[in-house]
Each structure stands twice: as C-alpha cells, then as structure tokens.
Amino acid sequence: xxxxxxxxxxxxxxxxxNLTVYCNSSSVFSSLQWYRQEPGEGPVLLVTVVTGGEVKKxxxxxxxxxxxxxxxxxxxxxxxxxxxxxxxxxxxxxxDSWGKLQFGAGxxxxxxx
Amino acid sequence: EPEVTQxxxxxxxxxxxxxxxRCVPISNHLYFYWYRQILxxxxxxxxxxxxxEISEKSEIFDDQFSVERPDGSNFxxxxxxxxxxxxxxxxxxxxGLAGGAQYFGPGTRLLVL
Numbered sequence: 653x654x655x656x657x658x659x660x661x662x663x664x665x666x667x668x669x670n671l672t673v674y675c676n677s678s679s680v681f682s683s684l685q686w687y688r689q690e691p692g693e694g695p696v697l698l699v700t701v702v703t704g705g706e707v708k709k710x711x712x713x714x715x716x717x718x719x720x721x722x723x724x725x726x727x728x729x730x731x732x733x734x735x736x737x738x739x740x741x742x743x744x745x746x747x748d749s750w751g752k753l754q755f756g757a758g759x760x761x762x763x764x765x
Numbered sequence: 766e767p768e769v770t771q772x773x774x775x776x777x778x779x780x781x782x783x784x785x786x787r788c789v790p791i792s793n794h795l796y797f798y799w800y801r802q803i804l805x806x807x808x809x810x811x812x813x814x815x816x817x818e819i820s821e822k823s824e825i826f827d828d829q830f831s832v833e834r835p836d837g838s839n840f841x842x843x844x845x846x847x848x849x850x851x852x853x854x855x856x857x858x859x860x861g862l863a864g865g866a867q868y869f870g871p872g873t874r875l876l877v878l
Binding site (some may be wrong): 682683685688692694695696697700738740742744745746749750751752753754755756757758 | 769771796798800807808809810813815820821823854856858860861863864865866867868869870871872874
C-alpha cells in the first residue's frame with residue numbers, strides 16, 4: 653500500500669494570510685488529485701496534476717506536483733473564510749492499477765475573519 | 766455541469782439485511798468506482814469497474830459485496846448481509862480515463878443497527 657501523508661493535520665489562520673498544505677509519499681503516482689470535502693458531503697475535485705513539476709492555478713489556489721511525482725503542495729494566497737474546509741490529496745497509479753485513488757487523511761483548514 | 770448522483774442519501778438497516786446503493790455516473794464516463802469513508806477516517810477504495818466487469822477490488826470488497834451496471838446509466842453496490850462495521854459513507858465516482866480526474870457523488874450514509 654502506498655501511503656500518502658498530509659501535513660499539517662490542522663491549520664488555523666487569520667483571513668488574509670497565506671497557507672501551504674503538503675502531500676508526500678515514497679511512491680510515484682501517475683496523477684495526483686486535490687479535493688475539498690465538507691462534513692457529510694462527497695469530495696469535490698479541485699485539480700488534477702499529471703506531469704512532474706507541473707504547476708496549476710485556480711484563482712488564489714496554486715497546486716504543484718513534485719518533479720519525481722511523489723509529492724504535491726497546495727498553496728492558498730490571502731485566505732478567506734470561504735476557504736475553510738477539509739483538503740484531501742489522492743494519488744492514482746496506472747502502471748499496476750486501474751486508477752484507484754489512495755487518499756491522504758486530509759488537512760483541516762480553518763480561516764477566521 | 767454534469768455530476769454524479771447517488772440514492773438514497775441515507776439508509777438505515779438491520780444487521781444481516783441486504784442493501785443496494787445506487788449511483789448514476791457522468792454519462793460519457795467509462796470508469797466507475799465505489800469508495801467508503803468510516804466516520805473520522807480516510808476515504809478507502811472498494812472497487813473499480815470498467816467494460817462491464819470488475820477491474821480491481823480491495824480486501825474490504827469480500828463476497829458480501831457486489832457491483833452491477835444493470836443498464837446504460839445506473840451503477841449499483843449491493844451488500845448482501847450487512848454487518849455493524851459496514852456503517853459508513855459510501856461514495857460513487859466516475860472518470861473518463863483510467864487515472865484521470867474522478868468525480869464523486871454526494872454519498873449515501875449507511876447505518877447498520
């Protein structure tokens with residue numbers, strides 16, 4: 653089983669501050685996906701990264717896939733209370749799998765006004 | 766925007782009873798998945814389905830579980846004889862590519878008494 657470790661587990665910041673969430677593994681993934689999950693709801697896809705070194709931006713969110721495709725980060729600039737939520741990373745491998753996702757445990761982000 | 770739908774949203778059942786959870790994946794997707802999330806734990810892969818057959822399954826997906834695509838739109842998960850430890854949120858997901866972006870439904874909360 654290839655484990656995805658997310659850090660930190662919990663992050664509380666003030667509105668306007670920046671934050672970074674990390675997702676690390678010892679295994680190589682074909683793609684890595686970031687989701688946001690609200691309590692009692694399904695994960696909502698934010699982005700998929702597939703190329704080592706790839707950087708994708710979604711408004712104030714910046715996602716990076718490591719060169720070796722083993723790790724990823726999510727950076728939020730000027731966080732707002734609406735960014736509060738559980739952020740999950742999930743990796744897929746297609747070399748020995750049909751693309752099942754291995755999920756990290758998540759980072760709970762709280763942004764206070 | 767196309768989305769994955771799931772019914773019912775909540776299901777309460779007695780231990781030993783059969784339950785069927787239903788999903789309608791995004792219409793042009795070819796890869797279908799079931800995941801589950803026990804309260805407070807990670808999202809866990811159960812099974813993937815492609816070309817009308819199971820392509821991969823986890824250790825959790827034992828003989829009590831089965832999946833079916835009875836027609837061109839529905840994708841179902843059946844648990845033959847539920848156990849207390851089957852209580853969880855069950856999520857259906859679909860993707861257009863193996864290892865590609867997976868879109869999740871809102872989930873079915875199953876409670877086994």
